[in-house]
Amino acid sequence: MAGKLNSILVNSLVALFCGLMTLWVSYAFPVAVRSMADKVGAALSYPEMPAQELRALVQTIGNWVMERKSLQDRNRELEIENLALRAALHDAALPRPASAADMIGARVTLRYPEAWWKEVRINMGSSQGVKVGAPVLSDGYMIGKVAMVGEDYSWVELITSASFLLAAVVNETWDLGVINGDDRGNIWLLYMPPEREFKRGMMVSTAMVGDYLPPGIPIGRIWGNGETRDGFTPQSVVSGAHLTQLYNLQVLLVFGETEAGGARN
């Protein structure tokens, strides 16, 4: 009896030790563990397929009902803006530029509760043309950018992540700053001069920052001042998207000169 208990005790202790080692490996080698997790996810995607499809169907129906009105309104706004821009181009006698961007829909396939404000995984990857740095949108607002690309999946770093840094501009004042998260759901526009007066509701958009990230993508609206430090007053920004409810996203694919030409020819 004592031998039996001892053996079970030893097994329990060894298993607990293995669990602790697994935790240590996860902290010490996050990239290797992430790669293993992606492989497990890929292997499980086959038995999970019916559940994924059912989830997508339910979401599509739900979104269609809920978002139809807001999409119609936004479409109308964009049509008006488009007409105004066309008229301006016509008046300036400039040639109309060919569209050099495309938008693809993506579904969120994983959002860790432990990294809720840091990252999500989507079901679009390099085989669909997704590239590192591509902006990711929800409800027409930027919510993050692609941080890592696999063949059929990508990891998106969220705008609320503490490691997220992005040049942004306040549309009404043309003040430039840097968007940064804090891993707790807040978004800050850093390096804003304290003498400038920002009003609640002013729109913040992306500034020109990279090949795959065009300027002018709306991020959110200014909510209030932060504490002045080192000669700067950070501005609190409220995202225009529902960051707690990220299910269907859009990835903006911007083509380079050659790529755009190739894609169109």
Add this chain to the structure above:
Amino acid sequence: MIVSVAAWLLQDLLQVLTMGFMLVPEFFMLVVVYMTISGPLDEGRISFWLWFAFAGGVLWDLRWAAVPGMSGLINVAAVATVFWVWNRTPAGGRSAVLFAGLAGGIHFLSGIAHYFSWAVPSQAATRMFLIQQLMSVPALVLLCFVYAVRVRDQHV
């Protein structure tokens, strides 16, 4: 073992369906605990279920957790604790009610352990935690019922 694998898959499929809304109850852990105490408490069987619980937990973490390892640890601790209590309880006291208390208790503690590792906003996390615990009640009732029927059949 097939039932435990099925429980793991069921938990996984339900998590896919409800990702972002709720966390599914730990069906796998509950079934493994049930399997541990529902047969003879011999060394080989218990050790097998200990390692099976560990493997299932690590696999779950690789699919659903940012830092794998925690569920493996919790599952091993759960099986070991339940075995320890069950083994020290006289045969006459090993009732469905005791099983329900033990399984419910470890499920609650497992939920609490996960809760404190989440970065989800506190209100949403609390809601997810409560839903998870409430959703585990039917599974607990079902397992208790199966255990009670099994005990009754053994005594007939």
